[in-house]
Amino acid sequence: xxxxxxxxxxxxxxxxxxxxxxxxxxxxxxxxxxxxxxxxxxxxxxxxxxxxxxxxxxxxxxxxxxxxxxxxxxxxxxxxxxxxxxxxxxxxxxxxxxxxxxxxxxxxxxxxxxxxxxxxxxxxxxxxxxxxxxxxxxxxxxxxxxxxxxxxxxxxxxxxxxxxxxxxxxxxxxxxxxxxxxxxxxxxxxxxxxxxxxxxxxxxxxxxxxxxxxxxxxxxxxxxxxxxxxxxxxxxxxxxxxxxxxxxxxxxxxxxxxxxxxxxxxxxxxxxxxxxxxxxxxxxxxxxxxxxxxxxxx
Ligand code: ATP
Numbered sequence: 386x387x388x389x390x391x392x393x394x395x396x397x398x399x400x401x402x403x404x405x406x407x408x409x410x411x412x413x414x415x416x417x418x419x420x421x422x423x424x425x426x427x428x429x430x431x432x433x434x435x436x437x438x439x440x441x442x443x444x445x446x447x448x449x450x451x452x453x454x455x456x457x458x459x460x461x462x463x464x465x466x467x468x469x470x471x472x473x474x475x476x477x478x479x480x481x482x483x484x485x486x487x488x489x490x491x492x493x494x495x496x497x498x499x500x501x502x503x504x505x506x507x508x509x510x511x512x513x514x515x516x517x518x519x520x521x522x523x524x525x526x527x528x529x530x531x532x533x534x535x536x537x538x539x540x541x542x543x544x545x546x547x548x549x550x551x552x553x554x555x556x557x558x559x560x561x562x563x564x565x566x567x568x569x570x571x572x573x574x575x576x577x578x579x580x581x582x583x584x585x586x587x588x589x590x591x592x593x594x595x596x597x598x599x600x601x602x603x604x605x606x607x608x609x610x611x612x613x614x615x616x617x618x619x620x621x622x623x624x625x626x627x628x629x630x631x632x633x634x635x636x637x638x639x640x641x642x643x644x645x646x647x648x649x650x651x652x653x654x655x656x657x658x659x660x661x662x663x664x665x666x667x668x669x670x671x672x673x674x675x676x677x678x679x680x681x682x683x
């Protein structure tokens with residue numbers, strides 16, 4: 386097999402808590418991660434010529450090692466002395482710098498794809514060990530599904546799957562730097578922390594409403610304050626039937642969880658008509674299945 390087509394899926398955070406600041410500058414996190422069926426398409430081809438080349442549909446993305454997909458391919462080529470090279474055709478649909486782990490998921494898909502394309506025989510665990518060198522979210526993007534992520538986000542525990550639901554993602558037209566959000570985060574005694582353990586219990590009980598009632602993201606204290614449009618979007622989603630509406634990661638994407646697809650569609654059209662977001666996507670959870678690597682679905 387000399388060519389592979391892969392899907393790199395986005396993630397949302399059903400819960401995001403920051404429990405402390407570490408000496409190395411990173412933060413200790415407790416997050417409930419969920420993969421959704423919004424994806425970038427990646428075609429990976431083995432080439433006779435050496436090196437990694439990439440073509441993307443977004444002209445502003447780096448095409449050198451600054452692109453996480455390229456960096457991932459190069460990492461395995463160098464470690465395993467792979468002869469020849471690869472060509473990556475990347476069609477982005479996941480909004481960039483949006484809190485949806487688009488770049489991390491591309492890197493994860495390339496690691497898994499290279500493992501198959503070149504018969505490297507690495508286990509998922511071994512791929513995750515390499516993934517964390519590229520970014521804290523990469524190990525989770527290799528694992529996918531519903532999971533608890535702790536430490537900097539790389540200590541993973543699979544959780545009971547989220548019950549079936551519909552997810553509306555809205556990305557307002559603004560740029561939020563992850564660094565800005567973490568440097569402005571102030572954890573005080575007044576900080577309201579999401580009940581991550583309560584959410585885990587709701588997942589185990591298959592209780593979607595309970596899970597949604599406990600959704601929370603401490604990073605909203607920074608991003609929502611700086612960009613009130615995030616509150617407006619959350620409010621509109623809830624008015625149109627969202628059981629929960631919150632920011633994903635450090636933002637600015639907001640997602641709503643709905644029981645009915647028609648409610649999610651209605652909320653999307655209201656948000657578009659009122660000019661709150663141009664990028665809107667009605668999607669659903671992705672179920673990973675036994676933690677096995679099923680990359681026809683990447
Ligand atoms: P996270 O949720 O993990 O913080 P994000 O969704 O906020 O990630 P990305 O879309 O991964 O952010 O992009 C962050 C930065 O990474 C961008 O500034 C972009 O230039 C760079 N980048 C590198 N490779 C990629 C890629 N393959 N896709 C998107 N962005 C990439």
